[in-house]
Amino acid sequence: MSQSLFEFNEFIRRVIALNLPEPLWIRAELSDVKSSKGHFYLDLVQKKEDSEEIIAQAQAVIWSKNYRALQKKLGQAFERLLQPGMEILILAKAEFHERFGLKLMVEDVDPAHTLGKLEMQRRETIRQLQTLNLLQKNGRLPLPLVVQRIAVLSSEKAAGYQDFMKHLSSNSFGYQFSISFFPVAVQGMMVEKEAISQLENLARRREDFDVVVIIRGGGARLDLAAFDSFLLAKTLADIPLPILTGIGHDTDETVADLVAHTSLKTPTAVADFILHRNLGFESQITNLGLEAKNKVMQLVQEKAARLQYLTQLIDYQVKSNFTQQVQMLDFIAREVPGILKNRFVQANNELNNYDKIVQLLGPEAAFRRGFALVFKQGKHVSEVAQLDLEDEVQVHLKSGRFQALVKKLQ
Amino acid sequence: MTKQKSKLTYESALQELQEIVSNLQEAAISIVDLSERVTRAAELLKFCREKLRETEEKVQGLFD
Numbered sequence: 514m515s516q517s518l519f520e521f522n523e524f525i526r527r528v529i530a531l532n533l534p535e536p537l538w539i540r541a542e543l544s545d546v547k548s549s550k551g552h553f554y555l556d557l558v559q560k561k562e563d564s565e566e567i568i569a570q571a572q573a574v575i576w577s578k579n580y581r582a583l584q585k586k587l588g589q590a591f592e593r594l595l596q597p598g599m600e601i602l603i604l605a606k607a608e609f610h611e612r613f614g615l616k617l618m619v620e621d622v623d624p625a626h627t628l629g630k631l632e633m634q635r636r637e638t639i640r641q642l643q644t645l646n647l648l649q650k651n652g653r654l655p656l657p658l659v660v661q662r663i664a665v666l667s668s669e670k671a672a673g674y675q676d677f678m679k680h681l682s683s684n685s686f687g688y689q690f691s692i693s694f695f696p697v698a699v700q701g702m703m704v705e706k707e708a709i710s711q712l713e714n715l716a717r718r719r720e721d722f723d724v725v726v727i728i729r730g731g732g733a734r735l736d737l738a739a740f741d742s743f744l745l746a747k748t749l750a751d752i753p754l755p756i757l758t759g760i761g762h763d764t765d766e767t768v769a770d771l772v773a774h775t776s777l778k779t780p781t782a783v784a785d786f787i788l789h790r791n792l793g794f795e796s797q798i799t800n801l802g803l804e805a806k807n808k809v810m811q812l813v814q815e816k817a818a819r820l821q822y823l824t825q826l827i828d829y830q831v832k833s834n835f836t837q838q839v840q841m842l843d844f845i846a847r848e849v850p851g852i853l854k855n856r857f858v859q860a861n862n863e864l865n866n867y868d869k870i871v872q873l874l875g876p877e878a879a880f881r882r883g884f885a886l887v888f889k890q891g892k893h894v895s896e897v898a899q900l901d902l903e904d905e906v907q908v909h910l911k912s913g914r915f916q917a918l919v920k921k922l923q
Numbered sequence: 924m925t926k927q928k929s930k931l932t933y934e935s936a937l938q939e940l941q942e943i944v945s946n947l948q949e950a951a952i953s954i955v956d957l958s959e960r961v962t963r964a965a966e967l968l969k970f971c972r973e974k975l976r977e978t979e980e981k982v983q984g985l986f987d
Contacts, residue, residue, distance in 0.1 A: 857979050864971050867940050867964070874947040875961040 522611035529609045536606040536620050541571070543599045551577030553595065557617070573605055573617035583622060590624050593736060597702055602626035631738050638743040638768050647750035651774045654755045657723045658794045660787045662691045664715045664722045664754070666708060668699045673730035673761055673780035680784035688791050693722065699729040704739030709748045719753050724787075727769060728780045729760045740767035749773065759783035880911035897922060933974045940967045 516524075541557035548554070552574060559569040575583070583591050594601055604621035642648050663681075667674040681690055695711040698704050708727075715725060727749075729740075739745070740760055746768045749756055755774035759782060760767055770776035777783045872878060876886070886909040887894040894900060904919045943964045947957070 853979075853982055857975060860975050861972075863937075864968055864975070867944055868968055870944050871947065871961055871964040871968070874944075874957075876957060 519611055522609070526609040526611060529607055529615075533607045536604045536618075538602060538604055538623070539617065540600070540602050540626070541569075543595065543597050543601055544570075545597055546595050551580065553580055555595070555619070571615065571617055573603065573619050575619040579620060587622065587624055591622065594622060594624055594627055599627055599738075600630040631741065635741045635768060638741060638746060639771060641743060642746055642750065642768070642772065645747070647747060648771055650750045651752065651756050651772055654753070654774060656755045656774060656790070659791050660723045661689070661791075662693075662721060662723045663787070664693045664695060664718075664725045665728060666695045666697050666711055666715075666725065667728035667780075669694070669696055671699050671728065671730050673728045673759060676730075677726070677728050677759065677780035677784050680781050681787065684784075684788050686788065686792060686795070688788065690787075700736055700739065702739075705742045705745050708745055712748050712752055716752055716754075722754055724774075725752060725754050725756045726783055727756065727758045727760060727773070728783065730780070737767050740769040742768070745769060746772045757783050757786065877911075880909075885910050931970060933971055936967045936971050936974075940964060940971070943967070 539557075541559055543555055544558045545556035546553060555573040555575070557571045557573055558567045560566060561568050587594075602623040603617070603619045604623075605617035605619045607615060608618050609615050639648070665674070665677070667677075678692070681692075693715070695715055697707040697711050712725075715722065729737075737760060749769055749772045756772075758767075758770050758773040758776045759778075759780035760770060760776075761779050766776055775786065777786055879886075888907045888909070889899065889904055894906065900906070900919050900922060902919055902922060906917050906919060908915055908917055943960050946960060
């Protein structure tokens with residue numbers, strides 16, 4: 514009682530076909546994707562929770578006809594779904610082939626499931642970073658007042674990188690920048706590994722840079738999934754230089770944005786941010802210069818005004834003193850003649866008095882009053898006893914004199 | 924006498940005049956002395972008047 518392998522496999526095929534006639538929704542992680550002649554071959558795995566150990570594995574195929582239909586239905590998101598590492602939800606029918614074994618024929622894909630998964634992962638990553646106190650770590654680093662030495666992590670082919678470089682180098686302020694380029698993949702599986710390796714490289718040269726800039730052009734949510742990586746976020750948080758991100762996105766920020774010192778919407782916005790920061794510094798310097806100049810001018814004006822005031826004050830004082838002196842001299846000139854005149858009148862009166870007294874007491878006055886002077890031999894006789902009978906005397910009167918003979922003495 | 928005259932000032936002349944007046948008022952003076960004193964007083968008065976007029980003329984117009 515034995516059967517051939519083909520008979521056995523044919524039996525399995527029939528069992529499967531009979532028991533699984535309809536396609537089913539299956540969740541799995543993509544571990545590898547290959548395409549050939551428009552057909553896509555997917556390796557599906559399931560890992561043990563919180564482990565890398567694979568507990569289930571299967572192969573799936575998207576025939577080119579289905580692929581085109583799905584591409585039409587889902588657009589670009591479809592291609593992005595089919596990346597290794599993605600958690601996907603597929604509608605597939607199990608088919609067993611006698612030679613090629615079990616294959617899942619993919620008829621539909623639900624991108625919402627993948628996005629949901631990514632979002633859950635993202636939240637979990639953020640929670641972990643929060644627990645480790647890493648979300649604000651880079652943000653606490655001081656951003657230099659002037660940003661000139663820039664380490665750029667990007668892909669040379671990324672449109673965002675070109676925008677950033679162009680915007681920065683053609684600035685109208687004439688600012689010069691020293692830019693060191695660290696090429697990394699900005700999409701797909703290699704992002705995390707390359708970015709971490711380059712970040713480690715530039716961290717060793719931390720003294721050479723003012724900031725790290727991470728640039729990527731615009732993209733859909735799925736494209737940016739790499740920037741939600743926990744390991745990448747952890748490495749970014751530990752970089753001892755402030756990180757500026759310009760990871761083009763429309764809605765949610767990536768985890769890399771959350772960890773960065775400053776996250777900006779686009780690469781151009783990063784360039785603007787740097788230019789404005791430098792401009793701010795220059796304005797501050799210019800303002801300080803102006804302020805200093807104004808202060809000095811104000812001081813000079815104040816001192817000049819003070820000098821002017823003092824000059825006027827001195828001038829006024831001198832004039833006032835002079836006026837006072839002039840007034841005093843005028844007064845003296847007016848008063849002195851009167852005083853002098855009084856003095857002369859007084860002196861004259863005095864002299865007149867003396868004159869009168871001398872006139873009054875002189876001999877002429879005695880004559881006028883009728884007295885006579887008697888002389889004997891030239892000598893004035895004032896007593897009768899000085900005379901003898903028959904003495905010859907001279908008698909002086911007012912108008913003249915005469916000789917007389919003494920005839921009788923009484 | 925002439926020597927003394929050359930040294931004569933208004934003040935000294937006035938002083939001498941005052942002395943003569945007080946001597947005259949004492950009345951115990953001889954008539955000859957009296958005459959001399961009165962003559963001297965007249966001289967002094969003349970000197971003082973001249974000095975006064977001279978000075979007045981000098982200062983006249985200085986303050987106009």
